[in-house]
Amino acid sequence: MIAKSDKNATIFIVLAVIFFMIGGLLTTVVPPLVDRSWGKAFENSDPAKGPTGKLQPYTEQQLKGRAIYVREGCWYCHTQQTRTLLADTKRSGWRGVDSPVSTPDEFVYDNPHMFGTKRTGPDLSRVGGKYDAQWHRTHFKNPRDLVPGSIMPPFPWIANNEEDFQAMVAYLQTLGRGKNWRPENDFEK
Amino acid sequence: MAAERTVNTSATGSTAAVHVDTTAKWFLLSAVTYFFIVGIIAVIIAAKFVWPEMLGTIAPLTYGRLRPLHVNGMLFGWLLAADMGLTYYVVPRLCGVKLWSEKLGVATGILWNVIILGAVVSLLAGWNQGFEYAELPLVLDVLVVVAWLMFGANIFGTIYTRKYQQMYVSTWYMMGTILWTAFVYLTGNFATLLTTGVNQANLNWMYVHNAVGLIFTPVGLALAYYFIPKSANVPLYSHKLSMIGFWSLAFFYVWTGAHHMLHGPISQWLQTIAIAFSLMLLVPVWSVVYNFFATMKGHWPKTRDNVQLKFLMSGVVFYLLTCFQGPMHSLRTVNAIVSKTDWIPGHAHMAVLGAFSFFAIAGTYYVIPRMFNVKIHSEPLANWSYWFLMIGGLGFFVTLWLGGFWQGWQWNNPAIPFIDTVIALKPVWIVRFFSGIFMFTGITLFLYNIMATVVDSGGAKAEVQA
Numbered sequence: 001m002i003a004k005s006d007k008n009a010t011i012f013i014v015l016a017v018i019f020f021m022i023g024g025l026l027t028t029v030v031p032p033l034v035d036r037s038w039g040k041a042f043e044n045s046d047p048a049k050g051p052t053g054k055l056q057p058y059t060e061q062q063l064k065g066r067a068i069y070v071r072e073g074c075w076y077c078h079t080q081q082t083r084t085l086l087a088d089t090k091r092s093g094w095r096g097v098d099s100p101v102s103t104p105d106e107f108v109y110d111n112p113h114m115f116g117t118k119r120t121g122p123d124l125s126r127v128g129g130k131y132d133a134q135w136h137r138t139h140f141k142n143p144r145d146l147v148p149g150s151i152m153p154p155f156p157w158i159a160n161n162e163e164d165f166q167a168m169v170a171y172l173q174t175l176g177r178g179k180n181w182r183p184e185n186d187f188e189k
Numbered sequence: 190m191a192a193e194r195t196v197n198t199s200a201t202g203s204t205a206a207v208h209v210d211t212t213a214k215w216f217l218l219s220a221v222t223y224f225f226i227v228g229i230i231a232v233i234i235a236a237k238f239v240w241p242e243m244l245g246t247i248a249p250l251t252y253g254r255l256r257p258l259h260v261n262g263m264l265f266g267w268l269l270a271a272d273m274g275l276t277y278y279v280v281p282r283l284c285g286v287k288l289w290s291e292k293l294g295v296a297t298g299i300l301w302n303v304i305i306l307g308a309v310v311s312l313l314a315g316w317n318q319g320f321e322y323a324e325l326p327l328v329l330d331v332l333v334v335v336a337w338l339m340f341g342a343n344i345f346g347t348i349y350t351r352k353y354q355q356m357y358v359s360t361w362y363m364m365g366t367i368l369w370t371a372f373v374y375l376t377g378n379f380a381t382l383l384t385t386g387v388n389q390a391n392l393n394w395m396y397v398h399n400a401v402g403l404i405f406t407p408v409g410l411a412l413a414y415y416f417i418p419k420s421a422n423v424p425l426y427s428h429k430l431s432m433i434g435f436w437s438l439a440f441f442y443v444w445t446g447a448h449h450m451l452h453g454p455i456s457q458w459l460q461t462i463a464i465a466f467s468l469m470l471l472v473p474v475w476s477v478v479y480n481f482f483a484t485m486k487g488h489w490p491k492t493r494d495n496v497q498l499k500f501l502m503s504g505v506v507f508y509l510l511t512c513f514q515g516p517m518h519s520l521r522t523v524n525a526i527v528s529k530t531d532w533i534p535g536h537a538h539m540a541v542l543g544a545f546s547f548f549a550i551a552g553t554y555y556v557i558p559r560m561f562n563v564k565i566h567s568e569p570l571a572n573w574s575y576w577f578l579m580i581g582g583l584g585f586f587v588t589l590w591l592g593g594f595w596q597g598w599q600w601n602n603p604a605i606p607f608i609d610t611v612i613a614l615k616p617v618w619i620v621r622f623f624s625g626i627f628m629f630t631g632i633t634l635f636l637y638n639i640m641a642t643v644v645d646s647g648g649a650k651a652e653v654q655a
Contacts, residue, residue: 002432002436005361006355006356006358006361006432007354007355007356009345009348009349009356009364012356012361012364013364013368015436015439016361016364016365016368016369016439017368017372019436019439019440020368020369020372020403020439020440020443021372022440023440023441023442023443023444023466024372024376024395024443026444027391027395027443027444027446027447027459027462027463028376028380028391028392028395028446031388031391031456031459032384032388032391034456035456035459038386038387038388038456039386039388070317070318070319071253071315071316071317072251072253072254072315073251073252073253073254073256073257073317074253075319076252076253076256076257077252077253079529081450081453081454083452083453084452084453085452085525085601086601086603087600087601087602087603088452090603091600091603091607101454102453102454103454104386104387104454104455104456106454107385107386107387107390107454108385108386109385109386110385110386110389111384111385111386111389112318112319112320112381112389113385113386113387113389113390113393114319115390115450115453115454116529117321117449117529117533118529118533118534119529119530119600120611121611122607144241147608148608149608149609149611149612150241150608150611151237151238151241151611152241153237153241153242153245153251153252153253154242154245154246155251156246157248
């Protein structure tokens, strides 16, 4: 049949689509049916099974902040995934506590997803609660005032617009908070 | 073999059909123009790594707005448009008939330009959907689908009315591109909207990966399969090998999307499947590259005086290298070092610029003088454009690999604060910026040479303006 495909365009089309569709369907449609954790929000009340907590849907204000994050392309330089690498759990950790790795059930409310592919700045998957609003305001105005050597651009139009700024901070403080991974809940606001 | 004869007979210009090529001209000239314009954006964002404050307080000119413009502009404004233009040139010649409809082709060209201009406006305004390679707003996505259907109808219309029964390998790859792109594009731009989280990311990366693997790879190889034998004036080495390369690509490529999330929050078994199929990609790559090298056996000296062949064969080498890197990155141990680092843009640019843009540039240098019935404006200038792109490209790729690998090692040592890994890369970004200047110079010479050739042709001028 393949031998005929270079003389008969219809045979060619049918074969080319079938060849593609086998892998195409098995890797896109099937996985979420097999692995249910892709679509179920994180919830755990048993400390023996790891960090406890419950993933909450975003509020309207947080969604507004998230939309700014998408609009300004923050995701081109900041990933949101603590990978199954020791160094990632250390870097996402805080004050000596290692971060749990990111799991699919922590992202079911994310649309568009913000996992990212390039880490020009640090990963943000567990940044929620690490820095307070004042820190973020200064940082958006000029990142180099707080982090010398940073190459992040300044975002004065976020820092100087109270509504946008509050929304942005509200979103950032949710990141990685589905899991209660820090002892005594020492989260900044 | 009949397939090789097909290529050779059209090489002598003895085909009966008279080709108008209005569509091919439209697509190619606009593509070359976008290559230059988006090249300016590319240099600006490279400069922002070195001088982060530069143009930093004007929202539409921040890095987060210009990067998607660079990526989409290069992929869709330059490369895909050039590939489509060359397809409009190649397929009628391989079929021995006129293009099915020049009118439809010209309409497609106009629509394509509307899409690109719409993309510029929306990306600068921050109307970004938040998906890599699929940033454009929904209305533009719909227009892309319409344009693609128009393109597909025209090419398949030509193929179904062909004079030669046997289809040459370039024709298969172009048909494959049209068919697979339809599904891949719908997955990445429409199916993603119905999902969230990891499920959505999986669809997004199926698209991102296959935008390169099943759009730019097959159409790029179609061009290489056509222009290498043409430029060197030798028949293709093996028809059978080209079949193995094509059908293994058709089967293996689509499975590998999840390798973009290795170690990430996605099922381990899916990561393993993606790794296994990524390694199998060596089969289509090596069979294609072997075929090209065997075709060139004894003819390599021709690359000395032939700019197209220089671009084509360098492109083949870059293709071999980038497609060796790809499977290697998918190994978990290597991935733990290079993933998310500056190595990745080094790798991606070798694929899209080093391999596929080089094929498209070679094709453009080959067809523009033939379509306008003049000699290329300046051979030496074309040669200079090659060397600027080659040296700039190598400078870009190699420094980012070294820098990225080093960065990955530093990340894996949590004792090093993150900001120190940023500061460490500053020299790398300076070299990248200057390499970018070299590449941009090459692009400028390419644009000038092509446009000057068109102006030289005089008589055909009215044709372009029409």
